[in-house]
Amino acid sequence: MSSTVYQTPTTLSPSRISNFRTCPLQFRFASIEKLPQPPQIHLVKGNFVHRVLELLLGNEPEHRTVEAARKAFDETRTEYEPSARFKALGLSPDASEAFFKDSRDLVNGYYRMENPRNAKIIGLELRLDSDFGRFKLGGIIDRLEYNEKNELVVSDYKTGKVPDARFGANKMDNMHIYASLCLRERGELPKRLRLMYLKSSTPIEVEVTAESNSACEAAAIETFEQIDASCQSGQFATKKSGLCNFCAFKQWCPEFGGDDSLAKIEAPNIYPTFERD
Ligand code: SF4
Numbered sequence: 001m002s003s004t005v006y007q008t009p010t011t012l013s014p015s016r017i018s019n020f021r022t023c024p025l026q027f028r029f030a031s032i033e034k035l036p037q038p039p040q041i042h043l044v045k046g047n048f049v050h051r052v053l054e055l056l057l058g059n060e061p062e063h064r065t066v067e068a069a070r071k072a073f074d075e076t077r078t079e080y081e082p083s084a085r086f087k088a089l090g091l092s093p094d095a096s097e098a099f100f101k102d103s104r105d106l107v108n109g110y111y112r113m114e115n116p117r118n119a120k121i122i123g124l125e126l127r128l129d130s131d132f133g134r135f136k137l138g139g140i141i142d143r144l145e146y147n148e149k150n151e152l153v154v155s156d157y158k159t160g161k162v163p164d165a166r167f168g169a170n171k172m173d174n175m176h177i178y179a180s181l182c183l184r185e186r187g188e189l190p191k192r193l194r195l196m197y198l199k200s201s202t203p204i205e206v207e208v209t210a211e212s213n214s215a216c217e218a219a220a221i222e223t224f225e226q227i228d229a230s231c232q233s234g235q236f237a238t239k240k241s242g243l244c245n246f247c248a249f250k251q252w253c254p255e256f257g258g259d260d261s262l263a264k265i266e267a268p269n270i271y272p273t274f275e276r277d
Helices: 014-022 024-032 041-057 066-080 093-113 165-186 210-233 242-246 260-270
Strands: 120-131 136-146 152-158 192-197 202-207
Touching: 014 024, 014 136, 014 165, 014 210, 024 210, 024 260, 041 066, 041 093, 041 120, 041 136, 041 152, 066 093, 093 192, 120 165, 136 165, 152 165, 165 192, 165 202, 165 210
Parallel strands: 152 192
Antiparallel strands: 120 136, 136 152, 192 202
């Protein structure tokens, strides 16, 4: 494995922290070397559905009607179909229709979970950044709201399946980081974190405490220090798991007989970067 020294990133997001914890080498390819990756349909679909729900919930509560949801869906489709990220998927007309049908099913799954008129939204797609000393940590919260008990809640839509316990924990780790950002930047620690799995209409909630928040911040700082150490030494460990089957860099991974030093030369030829919108 190569031992080049890399510049330590000074800004991190919850998902980048999670990526490093999942596999340091994949983090190096994606977030340090910033190598291109093929567009992934589930990510584009997830973005599409997030946008529909953002438009719907951006209306005043009394205007969050089924008609408004249809309008939000159509507007988003008009926005997405000509976009570079959608075109890069190279979908056939049938596959494209399947994409929008799946997306509609996900929006219907949302409706089985809550009546949008009852959501007490404070912010949608809310950007929060905070200074952690040697690095800045920031991210975008899907929803910040009050629940029926007037408790502050961070909610996040998920378009995939409810993960089993082994993978579910790190999704909640990300949410704890968002809670910490809320406390630092808005002065209030959320009481609850909620993942909304649209496909199965399953909400998963956990409580936030001062202790869980301290532990989450300590863990984020520890991960930054591990990233820094990897950048200085050039050593990014591999972590084999079922996720390797979906890793865009598997062919350059030493775990699978690849040469990681070739990724930066070969990946741009195999995965041409498409112009982002
Ligand atoms: S194939 Fe697996 S071990 Fe190798 S870089 Fe990708 S996620 Fe990490």
